[in-house]
Amino acid sequence: MDFTHTQYQVDSGVAKVTLHRPDKMNALTGTMRKELIEIFSEADRADTVRVVVVTGAGKAFCAGADLSSGGSTFDQSKKDGRKVTISEHRDGGGQISLAIFGCRKPVIAAINGHAVGVGITMTLPMDIRIVAENAKIGFVFTRRGVVPDACSSWFLPRIVGISKATELIYTGRVFRAAEEANSGLFNYVVPGNEVLPKAMTIAKEIAENTSAVSVALSKALLWHGLAEDDPQSVHLIDSRCFYWAGRQKDAYEGVQSFLEKRPPKFTMSASLDMPDFYPWWKEPKV
Numbered sequence: 647m648d649f650t651h652t653q654y655q656v657d658s659g660v661a662k663v664t665l666h667r668p669d670k671m672n673a674l675t676g677t678m679r680k681e682l683i684e685i686f687s688e689a690d691r692a693d694t695v696r697v698v699v700v701t702g703a704g705k706a707f708c709a710g711a712d713l714s715s716g717g718s719t720f721d722q723s724k725k726d727g728r729k730v731t732i733s734e735h736r737d738g739g740g741q742i743s744l745a746i747f748g749c750r751k752p753v754i755a756a757i758n759g760h761a762v763g764v765g766i767t768m769t770l771p772m773d774i775r776i777v778a779e780n781a782k783i784g785f786v787f788t789r790r791g792v793v794p795d796a797c798s799s800w801f802l803p804r805i806v807g808i809s810k811a812t813e814l815i816y817t818g819r820v821f822r823a824a825e826e827a828n829s830g831l832f833n834y835v836v837p838g839n840e841v842l843p844k845a846m847t848i849a850k851e852i853a854e855n856t857s858a859v860s861v862a863l864s865k866a867l868l869w870h871g872l873a874e875d876d877p878q879s880v881h882l883i884d885s886r887c888f889y890w891a892g893r894q895k896d897a898y899e900g901v902q903s904f905l906e907k908r909p910p911k912f913t914m915s916a917s918l919d920m921p922d923f924y925p926w927w928k929e930p931k932v
Contacts (some may be wrong), residue, residue: 651678653703654685659696659853660846661751668704669687673712673721674764679738683769686745686753693915696853696861698749699845700772701756704866707781710763720792739796740765747771747797747869751918752852752864756845758838763784765792770801773865775831776821776845778838783831784820804872855910857896862916863887863924870927883926890921 652665663685664912665672671738672678689695702708713719722735746753746768748803755769757777769775777783785802792817794802801856803811827835836844852861867880867887874880891897903910923929 647684649685649795650715651675652681652685654688656692656694659690659694661685661698663689663698663700665700665702665708665845667893668706669802670712671709671760672702672704672765673709674739674768675712676738676904679742682742683745686742686749689751689850691917693858693917695751696856697849698753699749699756699842699849701771701842701845705757706765707755707757707761708760708765708768709760710786711786717882720790724774731794737769738793739798743771743796743798743801750865752849752861752865754845756842757783757823757832758841761795763790764796767796767801770796770798770805770829771784774833774845774848775839776819776834776836777832778841778849779822779824779835780838781818781823783823783826784818785814786818786820787843793903826909828904857900857910857912857917858916859894859896859912859914860900861889862920863891866925866927871929872924873927882931886923886926887921890923 647739649666651665651667653662653666655662665678665681667673669677686809689698711719723730735767742764752774753772754773755775756776756782757769757775759778760767760782761777762782764784766783766785782798785794785798788835797813802814806814810829823832823835826832834844867884871880871883894914896912899910
């Protein structure tokens with residue numbers, strides 16, 4: 647697939663994804679949506695990718711949906727020249743979020759500038775968010791007469807808590823990232839020129855020092871543990887994963903490299919070497 651609204655490059659285990667419509671503040675289009683879904687599918691499959699970093703070209707990260715079509719922008723009843731029913735429609739932002747959520751690799755948002763609407767909600771399924779302190783952020787849906795997109799009604803309360811989520815969504819206010827530095831929405835709030843370097847430093851630390859399978863399993867345990875009823879059910883899943891992992895060659899290498907005081911050389915891959923009970927959350931509940 648040829649990418650026209652995004653850029654994708656992989657170097658030393660780190661995939662850099664750039665939203666690339668700088669003249670339009672990287673506003674989301676249908677083309678960009680399709681490209682992002684394909685990119686995260688590719689990143690998930692490729693063993694050469696250990697971590698994904700997402701950033702924006704120019705001064706903005708993503709200004710939200712492209713509103714150039716006017717008042718009918720959010721009318722989804724007609725698509726590609728045909729009528730679409732309410733039961734057929736699937737939110738485009740949600741499709742991006744699910745592609746990110748389904749990626750076994752850690753995803754880091756390097757929010758280099760303004761992120762509004764889907765521009766911020768698409769970052770919620772990402773694992774780590776680093777933001778420019780002066781970036782304007784806004785969950786502006788209620789001010790546009792619509793509702794939160796991109797599965798954000800699931801992600802946002804889990805990240806910042808329900809009270810903060812209701813404040814951000816109900817008011818739809820636009821704020822500087824530094825104002826919410828302590829809300830849990832961002833891991834790091836830094837000067838604009840430090841956003842991408844900070845993201846790349848974390849990405850390289852993961853890529854160079856960790857087991858791909860351990861990270862993929864850890865990501866699944868953390869995110870899917872949020873849907874478990876109690877610690878006991880998580881304990882059962884942890885136990886299965888730890889038992890399996892402890893018998894694998896990456897665990898032997900992790901311990902041996904520590905004892906020998908040398909960098910580890912992990913060889914297992916997330917595409918080929920996951921346990922047979924993965925994905926366990928799709929197993930029928932008994």
